[in-house]
Each structure stands twice: as structure tokens, then as C-alpha cells.
Amino acid sequence: MPTRTLNRNAEAPEIELPPDAATADDHRNPRRRRRHEEEPIPDVGLLLQPEPRHELDKLILHAEVKTDILAGLRALEIRADLDRIWNLSAIQPQEGKCILNFYGPPGTGKTRAALGIALKLGKPLYQVDYSSVISKYLGDTAKHIKAAFAAAREHDAVLFFDEADSLLSKRVATGESCSTSINQNRNCLMQELDRFDGVVIVTTNLFENYDPALLRRIQRHIKFRNPDASMRRELFALHLPNPDRVKADYAVLAELSRGLSGGDILNVCVNAIHAGSTDADPANWRVTQELLEREIRKVKKAKAEHSGEKGKNRRRIGFQPS
Ligand SMILES: Nc1ncnc2c1ncn2[C@@H]1O[C@H](COP(=O)(O)OP(=O)(O)OP(=O)(O)O)[C@@H](O)[C@H]1O
Ligand SMILES: [Mg+2]
Secondary structure, eight states: OOEEEEEOOSOOOOOEEEEEEEOHHHHOOOOOOHHHSSSOOOOEEEEEOOOOOOOGGOOOHHHHHHHHHHHHHHHHHHHHHHHHHHHHGTTTOTTOOOEEEEESSSSSSSSHHHHHHHHHHHEEEEEHHHHHHOOSSSTTHHHHHHHHHHHHTTOOOOEEEETHHHHHBOOBTTTTTHHHHHHHHHHHHHHHHHHSSSEEEEEOGGGGGOOOHHHOOOOOEEEOOOOOHHHHHHHHHHOOGGGGEEOOHHHHHHHHTTTTTTHHHHHHHHHHHHHHHHHSSSGGGEHHHHHHHHHHHHHHHHHHHHHHHHHHHHHHTTTTOO
């Protein structure tokens, strides 16, 4: 979660202010505060309608990921039978409730899978927009969190917290400046999750940051991983949808692209398509092995440089591996 810092006087250490802490000016100026209170609650999310292209079948996933997703969906489908046979309502009274956590590296298909699930359930996806939820006015963030759940209920939507670690990370120790307001927001979120009788999907790259209180509310944790060689081969085929114009050895590409995610392979393919479509006559547009290999090298180089920079920064701030 982004924070601002405030240095009250020269000697005092810098303290962190959460983004929802109103500035003194905003609070003390009654006219500004009244004007703010009269404003309607803004839209705090985006209603997305999944499309046929988001079908779960079009995702290339590890077998256990697919199995876990389908098991979650099946549990929702057969809820009436589960109730009849197992008297499930006695231990889990909210029929449609299901909180799923998709975690894993970037570009492995977490967001796409959320859209696929919404499509399968025949519901829209209500994607929470954190920049609208987090308010500088005390008390407003909690109001916005409630508004997000209300909107999902109103639209009978799957509630989607994409890249959720910014909102769902650990509580702040009491005693720290503004911890009360942050923890109130957390508590409000947990209460709303408890009351919500529908499907919630949260995704993250930083699973370890989740608040333990959230963790215990999640029914299924599904770990997305980078694709193996045979999946990478399929990903190239998927992302080069006009095979007549592609002259490439997918087995070789799959080997060369070790370590790349589905999202990386999408970028490789799109960039190779762009590079292969420069001739004035579209009849001559082609994607070749050479173009694809060049794009793979570029993505790998960028990723290696990025992790090199991250390593340098860690050393600079004295990072000690645990
Ligand atoms: N497993 C996959 N199967 C098919 N396509 C994939 C897969 N993973 C990624 N892609 C492609 O990459 C794009 C980006 O993936 P997506 O946004 O779902 O990744 P993500 O896991 O949510 O990443 P991030 O953690 O960065 O948000 C998708 O729209 C899709 O085209
Ligand atoms: Mg995502």
C-alpha cells in the first residue's frame, strides 16, 4: 500500500501515514469537509462482462490448477446435493459463498482465470478499483469497501480483488500512527467478506503479505506456476492464431523460452507479428522462427536485467536472506 510520510519536527522520526488519513487541512476546514460529505459515494469498481474468448478451456494451465478450479466450480454447482447428503448448511450456512485465492508469478493467467470463472457462472465480474476505494478522508475507505460489496450484490457479480495484496496485507501493530484507521478498514473488509454470499476471487503475486485473518476466510488457494515445455509449446500455438503464416519450430521455441510466463509468450508472439508485418503488401506478412527467437531473447534479457536490478537494490539496503 503506498504511504505518505510526515516529519512533525526536526527531531522526531518520520512516521508513515496511510493514504486514507485525511490531511489536517481537509479535516479542520469545516466547509471543505461538509462539501466532501455531500458528495455521492464514487464508483469503486468496474463491471466487466466476460467474453467467449475468456473461456477456461482456452487457458493452458498445469493439471492440478485446472482440477482445483473445476472442483471449486463443481462445489458451487452441486450445492443443493451437498446440502441434502451432508447437511452442509449446518456448518456453512451461506450457500453461494466461495472465496478463491489465485497466487503466483506475473503473467501466469490469474486474471484470465477469474474472467473464465465468471463466464462459466454466467455472471459479470466486479473488479474493485483500489485507487477509488482508498480515501484520504477518515472513515471513507470503510464506506467504499461496503460500497464495493453492495455493487457486487446489486449486479449479482463475482467480486474480484485483482492484485489484492495492497488492500489485504497484514494489519498494522496498534500504537503506530494511524493504525486504528487502517485496522478499522481491515475489520470492515473481513466483516463484509463474512456477510457476502457469493463468489469472491482474490489474486496476488505477494501471497506472503496477506493478513492471516483473510487467509482463514479463503476456501481454496490455487497456485499458478510458469508453464513447462509442453505448455509453452501450446502457448505459442495459441498466441499465433494464423498457422498458415507462421514458419516456426514450436518444440525449439518451447525449449528456448524456458522461464517465460504465458504473458511473456503472448508478448513475444505479438511483437513477432508486428515485426513480420512491415511489408507494404499484407500478402507477404509472415512470422518466422528468426523473429520469434529474437523476441524471446529480448524478453529474457529484460527479465534478467530486472532481476539483476532487484538483487542490486536488495544488497544496497542490506537485505539479508532468511
Ligand atoms: N496459462 C495461460 N494460458 C493462456 N494464456 C495465458 C496464460 N497465462 C497468461 N496468458 C496470456 O497472458 C495474458 C496475461 O495474463 P494474466 O493477466 O491473466 O496474468 P496474471 O497471472 O493475472 O498476471 P499478473 O500477476 O501480472 O496480474 C492473458 O490475457 C493471456 O493472453
Ligand atoms: Mg493479473
